[in-house]
Amino acid sequence: MDIKTVMVIGAGQMGSGIAQVHAMAGFQVILHDLNDDFVERGLTQINTNLTRQVEKEKITATDKEEIVKRIERSVHLNDASKADFIIEAAVENMKIKQELFAKLDELAPGHTILATNTSSLPITEIATATKRPEKVIGMHFMNPVPVMKLVEVIRGLATADEVYEVVDTLSKTLGKTPVEVNDFPGFVSNRILMPMINEAIFTVYEGVATPEAVDEVMKLGMNHPMGPLTLADFIGLDTCLYIMETLHEGFGDDKYRPCPLLRKYVKAGWLGKKTGRGFYQYR
Numbered sequence: 001m002d003i004k005t006v007m008v009i010g011a012g013q014m015g016s017g018i019a020q021v022h023a024m025a026g027f028q029v030i031l032h033d034l035n036d037d038f039v040e041r042g043l044t045q046i047n048t049n050l051t052r053q054v055e056k057e058k059i060t061a062t063d064k065e066e067i068v069k070r071i072e073r074s075v076h077l078n079d080a081s082k083a084d085f086i087i088e089a090a091v092e093n094m095k096i097k098q099e100l101f102a103k104l105d106e107l108a109p110g111h112t113i114l115a116t117n118t119s120s121l122p123i124t125e126i127a128t129a130t131k132r133p134e135k136v137i138g139m140h141f142m143n144p145v146p147v148m149k150l151v152e153v154i155r156g157l158a159t160a161d162e163v164y165e166v167v168d169t170l171s172k173t174l175g176k177t178p179v180e181v182n183d184f185p186g187f188v189s190n191r192i193l194m195p196m197i198n199e200a201i202f203t204v205y206e207g208v209a210t211p212e213a214v215d216e217v218m219k220l221g222m223n224h225p226m227g228p229l230t231l232a233d234f235i236g237l238d239t240c241l242y243i244m245e246t247l248h249e250g251f252g253d254d255k256y257r258p259c260p261l262l263r264k265y266v267k268a269g270w271l272g273k274k275t276g277r278g279f280y281q282y283r
């Protein structure tokens, strides 16, 4: 399949990173969000990342200009009519994703693949919102997208082999390493990572240690690049909570119950780095 134009839905931390790596690989990109300000925020992030690369002499200023020129802004979902490949990176919520997929199914050309960057939600269930479940697939990038090598590729029950092959090849074209996994809550990455983060939050909640101490133990003791609470702030505490809820509901096992402190922070709007406060303060 010949992919020329890739549309990214959601210009948040993941969507902007996904748009950046596609534009860097030479694709035309349409970056979509609900309004101009959100699209602009995503483009600002891309600009900052590329400027850093120019300063480090990894790309030239002309390369940067060309990459940015390949990214078109969008606040109208009917721009999907121009896309060969769509990756959805909106909020981690089944209702919102199903609504988006139902609309994209109507607006996108028949050949267009509809991928989702969901962290944990079942691909098979997202696909039921469309009349093309064979063209729906999970393409799960890791944060920060320009740096992390993994793409977890998840087939829904109905995903066609050719669609899997397209995503496998596309991931390699982006310089990433695809790994195929089955469609179960949290897939592999978040089934393992998120209970560790949730347990780190319990250790703070139960007064075992401060966030700083927990992070230091895991960084120095286990050689993790970031401690689990710094990582939770980096991912977004709302996203961490949604993932824990998906695991809890999906497996029906209380070992996945989200820590009450995580719920409290999310209710308070302490979502981590993106809102300036989570386990740490950023402003």
Ligand SMILES: CC(=O)CC(=O)SCCNC(=O)CCNC(=O)[C@H](O)C(C)(C)COP(=O)(O)OP(=O)(O)OC[C@H]1O[C@@H](n2cnc3c(N)ncnc32)[C@H](O)[C@@H]1OP(=O)(O)O
Binding pocket: 049, 052, 056, 058, 118, 119, 141, 142, 143, 144, 145, 146, 147, 148, 189, 190, 193, 225, 226, 231, 235
């Ligand atoms: C929730 C999910 O569904 C799945 C997930 O994504 S879970 C999260 C997975 N991600 C992780 O676990 C990340 C863990 N952290 C790390 O690997 C590292 O701390 C890190 C890569 C983020 C930063 O690395 P570091 O060595 O501490 O910092 P630093 O030296 O500043 O950065 C290394 C490189 O990353 C780049 N970088 C750092 N943060 C970046 C960002 N947010 N965006 C783009 N590039 C970034 C830097 O520019 C630098 O690039 P060069 O090698 O080209 O110079």
Ligand SMILES: NC(=O)C1=CN([C@@H]2O[C@H](COP(=O)(O)OP(=O)(O)OC[C@H]3O[C@@H](n4cnc5c(N)ncnc54)[C@H](OP(=O)(O)O)[C@@H]3O)[C@@H](O)[C@H]2O)C=CC1
Binding pocket: 009, 010, 011, 012, 013, 014, 015, 032, 033, 034, 038, 089, 090, 091, 092, 093, 096, 100, 117, 118, 119, 120, 140, 141, 142, 143, 234, 235, 236, 239, 274
């Ligand atoms: N954070 C992470 O480390 C990772 C996250 N993911 C997944 O990627 C997805 C996005 O996460 P992330 O980028 O962190 O989240 P962010 O909150 O940074 O960004 C989500 C963006 O999508 C927008 N949005 C919400 N609803 C819609 C809609 N109906 N149409 C278009 N845009 C919409 C949001 O707007 P608004 O601000 O108004 O809500 C926001 O700009 C989630 O599914 C998440 O689970 C996957 C891998 C890693």
